[in-house]
Amino acid sequence: MSNKLKIGVFGYGVVGSGLAHVLKNSKGLDASIVKVCVRDGEKERELDSAVLTTKPDDILSDPEINVVAELIDDADAAYQIVKTALQNGKHVVSANKKMLAYHIEELIQLQWQHKVSFVYEASACGSIPIIRNLEEYYDNDLLQSVSGILNGSSNYILTKIFNDNLDYDVALKQAQDLGFAESDPTSDVDGFDTLYKLIILTVHGFGLFVHPDQVFNFGISNLSPKDIELASQKGYKIRLLGKVTKVNGNHVNLLVAPKFVKPEEHAFTVESHYNGVLIQGNFYDNQFMYGKGAGAHPTGSAVLSDITALAYDYKYEYKKLKYYGGLQYTNDMEVEVYLRYTNKDDLALFNFSDIKESLTGKDFNYVIGTLNLSDLIKIRQQIQGRDVFLAYLGDE
Ligand SMILES: NC(=O)c1ccc[n+]([C@@H]2O[C@H](COP(=O)([O-])OP(=O)(O)OC[C@H]3O[C@@H](n4cnc5c(N)ncnc54)[C@H](OP(=O)(O)O)[C@@H]3O)[C@@H](O)[C@H]2O)c1
Structure with missing residues (x-):
């Protein structure tokens, strides 16, 4: 310009x-x-x-x-x-x-x-230049998945719960007081903020437009002390992740849900209001980007970086859209999940194909098993308002 x-x-x-x-x-x-x-x-x-x-x-x-x-x-x-x-x-x-x-x-x-x-670099992961990286560097068809902690306020809340034993409500209030939570916190804690960012990353990473309604997203607002206790006993942390994955070569799936994160996984190290994005591809394997995902200065500097780019006529080229199109969206994917429920009727809604572990107790019932995401998305309206908590256990 x-x-x-x-x-x-x-x-x-x-x-x-x-x-x-x-x-x-x-x-x-x-x-x-x-x-x-x-x-x-x-x-x-x-x-x-x-x-x-x-x-x-x-x-x-x-x-x-x-x-x-x-x-x-x-x-x-x-x-x-x-x-x-x-x-x-x-x-x-x-x-x-x-x-x-x-x-x-x-x-x-x-x-x-x-x-x-x-x-619009600031729209996804604040100061982490993930959109331009997907545009400029991962601009071929080797990319297999982009996943990570894309929402700083839910990560702050989960960190405070796991590290400092804070109650959910206290941790949420702290996140709001510190300005990490958006004006409406439901978008952060119910996974919508993560979903919106994942949709943007999918356009640049895979050249596919996905409507938010196509994606199963589940947040952390139903998290209970029992979930935290069980995850901790197994040596895991719970984190809210978003993941876009290439499935069977020509399909793409998006999932937003809490995950039981293992100590050897990248997301395990992402604490407080930080974001971390894992890029996995054929031949180059795993690459991880980490930084501040929200806040006045990290986000303001991402906006400034876009403005600076305009000074040298920068435009996204949308290479994936133009040269590597043809991918389709699917929810036909098996996922291993942890489900905590209160009523037996709630459990009956879930179509588990395989159950690996279960417990029925006076005040704690759970199942760890496999189900298909396409079945899960069919019941998403029905499970709203019920006392159930879901987390997945697959790879990050
Ligand atoms: N906060 C973060 O860390 C962060 C990080 C990444 C992306 N974002 C995104 O950045 C955007 C702004 O977030 P924020 O946290 O800065 O919000 P915010 O602190 O709530 O500020 C919103 C601003 O928008 C103004 N506004 C609202 N509706 C308007 C309208 N119709 N016309 C003109 N001005 C209007 C408000 O005006 P008044 O001051 O008069 O009320 C206020 O100044 C959002 O899209 C958010 O998702 C935020």
Whole structure:
């Protein structure tokens, strides 16, 4: 891009203010924030009032602004902002994984149509440059799986429960107080945040668009002390993982669920609000990326890195989409799971093909066995609200 970067920012919360701070400390980049659009014009903020607006058009229709940084916490409004910005010929940087998970296919088409860049490294794993790595380095068909801890707040909660014996509610409150949890924590603890990120990684890693409804995702909100005790007795930790795997050569599966993590697995070492992503491929074997997945400065620096990339006309090439297409989505995959349940009726919902271990007690019932993910996804509405907890035991 030959012109100076004139940035219009939407949102001045954790990430928006983090971006402003890291930009101030990046003297080498010829870029400045010329407008910031927020929801509430009355809120106290450390911002020059001449820069502040509550009218999206002050950014979207300003010909001087060539870059829009969309950093708001409302996915529907974000979709309208990003769409209009691309249509108006502006380059767009976004951190909004939920908006991307639902609209990425359309937005990619729009950026091509309007010959602008649309980059969103901060949307998946904060400061870990996983999207650009999948784009630039793992851009062939050797990739077999991408998995890991993609959500910092659920990992913080699980670390506090396992390491410090904190109750779930206390650990969740700490995560919120420290700003690790999103404005709505259900997205973090019920696995949706992980799912949205996994969908974005699947586009760049495997060239496949997956709708969130196609994927079985289960979170940690039903975790009980009994689950923790059993996992600990076996020498495991419980962590919330997302995994995209190539199945039988031409299919891809996505799964988001807690996992019993073994000491020799990479995820075992990922503590607190950190993220860790394992990339597994033919010939190059395992590679692991680790870093801060959330927070003002880690996320703000990922947004800045995208803005810097715009200065040299960077665009995702979507090589997997263009050259290695043809993969299809499947849930037809056997998984080994731990299921804790309270009522026998709950157990009857699960179609186990094989049971390896089970216990029926006064206040603790569980089964470890194998079932097919396609059966599990059929009962996901039915198991909502029941006192059951699921974790898988397969490879990370
Ligand atoms: N927090 C993280 O560590 C993190 C990490 C990775 C990605 N993200 C993603 O980054 C985005 C922002 O997250 P955040 O944590 O910074 O959220 P946040 O702290 O809750 O801030 C949200 C900001 O968006 C503004 N806003 C909301 N709706 C708006 C609208 N329609 N028009 C203009 N401004 C609007 C709010 O304005 P007011 O200030 O007036 O309320 C606020 O400034 C989300 O998509 C999130 O998923 C966050």
